[in-house]
Amino acid sequence: MSRDTQQLTTFRRFSISIISLFFLIWIGVSGYIYIEDMTPVDALYMTVITLSTVGFSEVHTLSETGRLFTLALIIGGTSLFFFTLSSVAAFFLSGEWHSHWEQQRNHRMLLNLDNHYIICGYGRLGSNVASELYAKKIPFVVIDTLDEQVELARKLEYVAIKGNAADEKVLKNAGINKAKGLIASASTDAENVFIVLTARTLKPSLHIIARADCEESENKMLRAGAEHVVLLYQSAGRKMANMLIEPDLAQYLDELSDANQLDLQIAQFIITETSSLSGKTFREADLYNNYQINLVGYKLPEGEIHSTPKPSEVIQKKATIIAIGSPKALKNFKELAKGEQA
Structure with missing residues (x-):
């Protein structure tokens, strides 16, 4: 049985306990009203002190039928108590409470x-x-x-x-x-x-x-x-060959793609219609001086790739710019490419 199934079984037992408790209270109130002709408040009082076995005095002397009904309520309440106690003990002693908390957290994260x-x-x-x-x-x-x-x-x-x-x-x-x-x-x-x-x-x-x-x-x-x-x-195989032939270059490329490398990273950006870069030439954009990033490649919307675009080439909407820079510079440039920054 899987862990999720075990948790489901445990919480079904809890649900049964809660539902059974309210069902017993309803039976008790209805029974005392019908058998002993009590008011709803008196019937609820009798039901609660009976199920909880606290031993307070009765509202009035019960008939023989009322006593038998009370005995049945006590047996039902005691059985429900031990059933719930065993469920709680199994839940906490097995560590399922922590697993359930993790499962609920996972579910909330999934929805978000x-x-x-x-x-x-x-x-x-x-x-x-x-x-x-x-x-x-x-x-x-x-x-x-x-x-x-x-x-x-x-x-x-x-x-x-x-x-x-x-x-x-x-x-x-x-x-x-x-x-x-x-x-x-x-x-x-x-x-x-x-x-x-x-x-x-x-x-x-x-x-x-x-x-x-x-x-x-x-x-x-x-x-x-x-x-x-x-x-x-x-x-x-290709990576191992590159490491064998050009070890320093292979290491440099690995560091650029490594998420834990904080100094320098490589990323790609799609230019949206609302971006201020759209329609500018690379000379006008001046990516290095204005945004502190180095251009690696430029991909046109049709798919053609320019590894070294000319300064006079116009940056088109829906085109892709591949650049190297610090995480902060790349984050700022991403907002600019999306049109979220002036």
Whole structure:
């Protein structure tokens, strides 16, 4: 039985206890009114002192039927007391109270997610992706089929849910309608194909990246709807070759992409229609002197990439600027690119 199921069972027992208590009170009040012809207040008084077994005096001498009814109430109240006590003891002694608190916190965080990323599979790849996003303070949710992996993610304060990411209901629970992107990082290529297909069906505009172990799976994932497919062994081989040939350059690029590198980072920005940069030339914008960032590349809306744009080239709306700078400078430039800053 999963932890979430155990918590559900425990709280069902609590719910039964509360409902049973009110039901007993209702029976007691109704019984005393009917059997002993008491007023509602007197009937409620008798019911409460009977169920609580405090031993105060009766409103008036009870009939034989009233006494039998009172005995039944005492037995019912005592049984309910021990049932509730055992539920409370099991709840606290097993540590489920802490697990429930974590589950409720996770649920609240899940409801507040917006413009986030969905990581499908919390294995070696998924956990590293989550670590990078968390370090960069980018919202995300983790989906995994294993309880242990979900608990591990939650211990790191990640938002995580248990389920099969190829299931439409699970993706909807992860907020796919509000998500910005999805990473299919399950353990097998077959799982990732189904995840990509389901996600693309639910949200055609979603940015989807999938991992693959073999080249034969790449075309399948692209046809299923992935925009990019990362071949792990191919990527690792290329990186190792670069480290072998140009070790200093490879280290520099790693530091730029490292979220923990506080001095210098690399990022990309899409120029919106409301941005003051739109329509200016690179000479007029003067990115280095005005915004303390270095231009790395410029991608036109049609997809053409200019690694060294000319000073006279005009910055177009919906174009992408790739730049290097300090986190503060990049944050300010991001607001400018979005049109949120004059």
